Amino acid sequence: MRKRSSPQSDEAGRIEPLAKLPVFWNLSEKRVVIAGGSDAAAWKAELLAACGALVDVYAEAEGIGAAMQDLVIAEKVTILNQPWHIGMFHGASMAIADCDSDDEARAFSCAARAAGVPFNVIDKPAYCQFQFGSIVNRSPVILSISTDGAAPILAQAIRRRVETLLPPSLKDWAMLAQTVRATVNSQLEPGPKRRAFWERFVDRCFSSTKVPGEDDRQGLISDVETLCSLPLSGSVTIVGAGPGDAELLTLKAVRCLQAADLILFDDGVSSDVLELARREAKRMLVGAVDENATGSELNLRQLVAGLARTGKRVVLLRAGDAAASGAVAALIEDLQMAGLHVDLVLGISGSNFSSDVAFKQPITSEVLVHTG
Template sequence: MLQSLRKPSEAEPGRLGRLAKLPVFFDLKDRRAVLVGGSAGAAWKAELLAASGADVDIYATDPSPEMEYLLARGGADGSLTLHRNGWSAEILKDAALAVADLEDEDEAETFAAAAHAVGVPVNVVDKPAFCDFQFGSVVNRSPVVIGISTDGAAPILGQAIRRKIETLLHPSVASWASFAKHLRERVMQHLPPGMARRTFWERFTDLAFRGKAPATYGNTMETVLERIAAQTGETVGRVTLVGAGPGDAELLTLKAMRALQSADVILFDDLVSEDVLELARREAKRMMVGKRGGRASCAQDDINDLMTRLALQGKQVVRLKSGDPMIFGRAGEEIEHLEKAGIPVDVVPGITAGIALASALGVSLTHRDMAQSVRFVTGCAKTGQLPSGLDWQGLADPSTTTIFYMAGGTAGAIAERLIEAGCSPTLPAVMVSNVSRGDERWAGSITDLGWASERRDPTKPVIIGVGRVFKRAAKADARRLGHPLMLGATA
C-alpha cells in the first residue's frame, strides 16, 4: 500500500489571547491636559502627565501640600498651571485628555459625561465606571517606557511586578534607547533591509545590556559604531564572578540579579541556595562546581579550565560564589587564569558571611566603645588544621573583633591559641550556621567554643565571631535559651 504524501503548507498564525485592556502609549507632547482635584493622588497624576510632555491645567480650590510642592518644583517636562477654582464643561474644550479626583459619585458621572460630550478621553480616579483609560505602574527608562496593568484588580501586584522589572533593567538602557533614535535613520540609509540590519541591531542590543552607558565605548557616535562593527569578529565570551551572599536571595545586589538574568552558563558553589538560583535566567545551563571542606570537591584547576573553555565558545559565564567572591573565594586565582587566556572578567560583590553575621545578631563589629578594628581570618588550612603564620598576638587585641571563616573543625584550637596569646577566657564568642537562613546559633565564651563546635551539625557551614562586641548577643542567647551553651534554631 502506497503511503500518501503530504505537501508542506503554511500553518495558520496563532491567535492572540484575550486582553483585559489595550496597552497603548499616548503622545502628549505640547498638548493640553485637564486635571481636576488637588489631593496628593491628583498631584501624582499631574506629575505623570507633565513628565509625558503635557501642558497640564489643574483646577483645585484647595490644593494639598503635595500639589503645592509639585507646582513649586515643576515637572520633568511640559508645564503645570494652577487655577484656584472649580471645573466647568468649558475647560474640557481642546483637551487631549481629562483626569479628575472626585469623591462625589454624581459629580464624577457629570464630569465623565461632559468629557464624552466633547470627545475627550477621561479618567476619574478610583472610579472604573467613569474611566476610558487607566493608569498603570510605570518603569521609566525613557524613551523606553514600560506600563503594567492588572485591570484594576491588584494594584499592589502591579507595583511588585514593576519593582521586579526595575531590578533587571539597568538604568543605562535609557541612554542606549536615546542613542538608537539618533542612529535609526543612518542605519536605514546605509544598511539594506533584512539580515544586515538585524545583525547590527543585535550587536547594538548586546552592548546595551552589558550595564554600561554608550559613553563607555567612546564620546562620539562614530566610536560607538566602530565598537559595534568590531563585534563581527568577536568569538570570546566573558566571565562574571558574582557574589551570591550568605543565602537569603533578597540580599542579592541588583547587579548580581542582572548578571544571573543574562548568563548562558552558571557555575555555582555547593553553598549557593536554591532561592538564589531561582532568580537566574531559565534558559541558562547550571553546573555545580561544589567546594566544601571535608567533602568531595571540584579541583580548582578543573573549574578554571571549564570557565575558560566555555568563554572561548562565546558563552556569557557566571561564576556564582557564596558570600563575596573576593573574600576567601579564590577569585584571585580565577581572575589570573582567565586574563592569561584573554578572557574579560567582571566582578560583582556580594554580602560576605561576616557582615551577614553582624546583621543577624544586630551587632556592630566596630562599636566605638568596644572595638576599633575588625579582621576576617580563615580558620582552616588545606590540611584541615589551623593555618600557620597567623598573628595570634594581634588577634588577641581586646580592641579587635575577629571573624573566623571555615572554622567549625578548628574552633577549640582557635580558643586555645587566643587564650595563650592573652585573651580572657570569658571573652564573648558566637557561632552561627547557615547565617541569614535561620539555622543554629550559639553564644557564650571562648572557653566553650570547642564544646559548642562538637555539638554542631557538621553538615552545615559555620562562622565564628570573637570579641567584646558580642557580649550583648551572648547575654541574649542565655536569656532566650535558658543556658548560654545550648544550641537551637534562631528566633
C-alpha cells in the same frame, strides 16, 4: 467568543486576549485638564507634566493640597481657581478627575465623553476610558505594567522586580540608539541585516557595565559597515518544544523563537509555546518530521530550504525532543548539503518529564549542534 483549542497558522492566532490595549501617548505640548487639587490628582499632574503636557488644574483654593502647591511652585501646572465645568474640555487632549462621589464621577465622564476627550476618574474604574499602569522609567525606555485594576500592589511588585533586572545605563544606551538610527536606516534595508544590527546593539547594551561613550558609538557604526558588506544568508534552527508546557522550554529555545522570521510548527506544539515567539514572525502549521512519510518529508525539506535561501531565519518547532528521530537527522544533512547553516536545540521528551512530581525542573543543559 469561540476559543481555539490548538494553535493556527493565521494572523488571528498570534496574540492571546488582552484586558486592555497598552499604548504610549505623545502629550508633549498638549493641553491636559485635571479636576481637583488633591494629592492623588497631584501625582497624576506630575506624571503628565513629566510627559511634556500643559496641565491646567481646575480646583478652588481651599481644595488644593500641599503636593499640588509644590507643583505650582515648580511651574509644572497652572491652577485655575474654579471648579471644573463643561467649557474646560475645549482644546484638551485628556481629562483627569478626583471625584468624591459616584454622581460627580458620572457627570464628569459624561461631560468628557460628550466633548470627545479621553477621561480617567481616579480610583473609579467604572468611569474611566483608560487606566494608568505602574511605570518603570528609563526614558526613552518606558515600561508600563497593568493588572486591569485587579491587584495594583501586584503591578508594583512586578515593577520592583523588573527594576532589578535592568542595567543602570539602559537609558543612556537607548539615547545612543536614537543618535545612530538614521545611519542604520539609510545603510541597512529592512530585514535580516537591520535586525542583526539591533541584536548586536542589544548584546552590547546588556553586556556593558558602564555608560556608553564615543567608543561605543563608533563600534555601532562599525557594525553597520560590517553588515553592509556581508552577503545575505538565512539559517535553519530545529527546536524541540518538549511535552507542551511552555515553562519547560530551554532558554536557548526561547531565544530562537524570539529571533525567528518564520516558524514552522507541527500540531503537537501548544499555543502557550507559540505565545513566546516574536510577534512579527510568520507562522505555518506543517506536518511532523516523519521518516515513514517520504512525500511529506521531502516537501518539508524543500519548503525549509527555499525559505532559508531568501535570507530568513527559519525555526522548525517540533513537539518533544527535536533529535528523537532519524528523519530529523536526515533533514539536517540535506539542509547542510544545500549550503545552509543548521542549529539543533534539544527539547525535553515525554520520558524526561513526569506530571506527578510537585516541582517541575526543566533540564538545564542545552546542546547546540552545528552542522554547517
